Amino acid sequence: MDSNALIEHVTRQRWFGAKTRTVSHAEVLDSVVVRSVEPELTLDLVGLRYDTGAHDIYQLFSGAEAEVARELLSAMRSTLKLQGTEGVIDFQPAAGFAQLSQDIGVGRLVSSEQSNSSVVFGEELILKVFRRLEPGVNPELEVLRFLGEHGFENAPALVGWYEYSGGPLTATLGLLQEFVAGTVDGWELALDEIADTPERFLDRLPRLGEVTAQLHNALGSDAGDAAFCPEEPSVEALGLLTATVDEEIGRVFLSLAEDDERLAPIAGRGEEVREQLRFLTHAGSTGRVIRTHGDFHLAQTLVSGDDWVIIDFEGEPARTIAERRRKRSCLRDVAGMLRSFTYAASSTELLRGASVPGDWEERARRRFLDSYLATIDPTLLPAGDAAIERLLAVFELEKAVYELRYELDHRPDWVGIPVAGIERLMHAATEAL
């Protein structure tokens, strides 16, 4: 394929993340044969250069995802090393691999979005393929391995992975994990139940709070592992956090269209929002910092009977691996889930046309938080309820601003949700003081 055809091919993929940028050049950096018998299949690393000169590296398959995935699985089973022109791919099975049946059946592509694609095998395994590659260990590989070793059971087991090392970079290409069967997507369930039986969903939330706290307790449980041991934040930690969120608010508000009705409640109020942020962080601490889920919301959960399973530990795909591996306050995850309740309530109205009881969201927050706070190791939190509330508000604000930018870029019809969230936080923040 020449550069233009390659550009054409890559940019129309759903997992291609840089839709707003212009690709000026594309080339295959390395090509690894994963099946040599006809029809031959290859895995390619493709470098893209944008018109500003910046670049990305993507993982491409020459054939259908499901077919290539099947080859990747058998390579993991045999711990293969496959040689490319510039480097080598290592395939590794994890502990659970040995128990798998020999015939894993035919794969089916289940999703292909947000920088990766997933293939499911026989309702037993799921292979996640990272499309945009970054140097270093993928956080999901690191976290799933750690959680498996530290006895946290409400996450899928790691079954295997494959990684590339060579000329262009060293990177995790994909990982194979247990497909948690007999579950429903937490987000879909939320929408269904909030529409039909809102109380029923509320009754599920104490368990979600408990599982979330257990996840954080597990992530903060090993002082001997440098990548995971809880740390005291540096003196500047809160200052750096505040400055980062503050800049983000500044940037988003700078780009807001002035004549957009949906933005009216917050338009021109960027300085007020930043002022609130400074109030919230004027004195305080972030508590100890640990590795976190990093992108925690209802769509990252599965419900199995009355229990919850937490999935997708990759972190926010738009951030760099260094950022996603950074230790942070566990309350950042909590804030993500609280924002997700807001989204669930609004989406139920938007998508299901159902009306949601006015106090539903507030009750959901309470049910979830009470149980979370009862279970979490208190040494991971800042001291005192007021400090916890304030830090939560900071993270919710960070989240809402991030959502605002995301919705403006991708789903303008949804802009109202973060707008309402930011508006609410401007009041809530003052009340918390």
Add this chain to the structure above:
Amino acid sequence: MTSEHWFERDPLWFKRAVFYEIHIRGFFDGNDDGLGDFRGLIEKLDYLDWLGVDCIWLLPMYESPLKDGGYDIANFFAIHPDLGTVEDFREFVAQAHQRGIRVIADLVMNHTSADHPWFQESRSDPTGPKGEWYVWSDTDTGYPDVRIIFVDSETSNWTLDPVRGQYYWHRFFYHQPDLNFDNPEVQEAMLDVLRFWLDLGIDGFRLDAVPYLYEREGTNGENLPETHEYLKRVRAEVEARYPDRVLLAEANQWPEDVVEYFGDGDECHMAFHFPVMPRMFMAVRREDATPIYEILDRTPAIPDNCQWGLFLRNHDELTLEMVTDDERDYMYAEYAKDPRMKLNLGIRRRLAPLLDAGFDEMQLLHAILFSLPGSPVLYYGDEIGMGDNVYLGDRDGVRTPMHWSGDRNAGFSRADWAQLYLQPLMDPVYGYQAVNVEAQLRTPNSLLRWLQRFIALRKEHPVFGLGDYRPLRGDNSRVFAHLRTWEEDILVCVHNLARSAQAVQLDLSAYAGMVPVEMLGNTAFPAVGDLPYLLTLAPHGFYWFRLRPAEEEE
């Protein structure tokens, strides 16, 4: 996964990098003993990560009697015990790499401390194995054409050693004897030093005092062909076994001599551009862009795989070796009114006091620095506009502790005040109560917050590191304007050097129809037409524009 695997393989990373120079002793005290160390440095990596630093340059960290700020090395294979251990260093590099930050360190190849066991052996056993490792002579008359660099403290480059009864050669202080690079064993020994640190994960070296490795009768002993030959050998060694590392030459020379240190892209990856630095200060004070245009015109093209290192201030005096006598007099008159501020051929002051704490001037000079072809090197403390203390000896005045907060000892150390290696500044303008990281983090319009945004902006555009430079002389000599181009990215950078508002007409006719978009605020300006493009600039104001094709709507 090893430490370097946190990076994409990229042999030209240094061309897009922002460097940050750290005096370890002065950065952060991790063990409460009154001076900074590697443990402390690890604690501040998140700060440097936030600021947007790509590569840390460490001042000398080796065992040393510290008679010359550690540039007098007594053991190349050990960390100075004040700063930590080799293990601490390894941990620091690993932690930096995990954050995507690289690390280079100062290395002095030219000389050692007189305390170094090599010198002790050489002086006491002239016929022994180290007898010829230094430059010995029976007389002090050799190499008469070589200048004395530290004119304030040395009268000759030869000093009589009472132990050996011979004179030894030293280009700098008398307690820093020059190694004899004509001796193949010395050449090998220095390569062993490089390999030792490269194996620990370091990303390169800033090679101190690199023009002086060899001496030859009848020459001024600088930039000799033998020196270049040895550096090429060093490069070949590094390239063969350690990809993506960088050699940064400190050669305080005119550009036409410095470019020799790039070879044909087979010697040093980077070299500092010394002469452009004083001219930026001169241009601002004279309100005249000519000095900057002239020195850039005089700067030869360099190989594609090489890069200039650009800086405003560093740990040394603001050197005035690469200016004319008249220009030096001008610089002294304008920037060193108090004789204490002078040192050797330079001015020992930090950025903010040089500019009388002028916020606009500090922004303007950073804008010029960041817009020029090269990689900017920031000096610790200048990002918050720290001051200096001209009453301290030598260059200590610009090496005082970093101001982290308004707390005791500027948040730098929990040791007793008297125990600190140097005291933080306490004066009302630059003291740590007024100028510190904590306060500036909290203030959106502070220099620190502005610089963080500015670094992020520069990093979005590889053109600054990779692109061509073309002067764009308008009809107003108080305005320094130029073009940077790379791939489809075309930038116009316009800087007003004057303390009054200025107008300028620029010939942008080659880009007629394109729309200049101001990069800090993303604001579209009127499209370029057939007439000269007219701009008005606030006092010390500047614009960076990206030229957007007419049809591209955003």
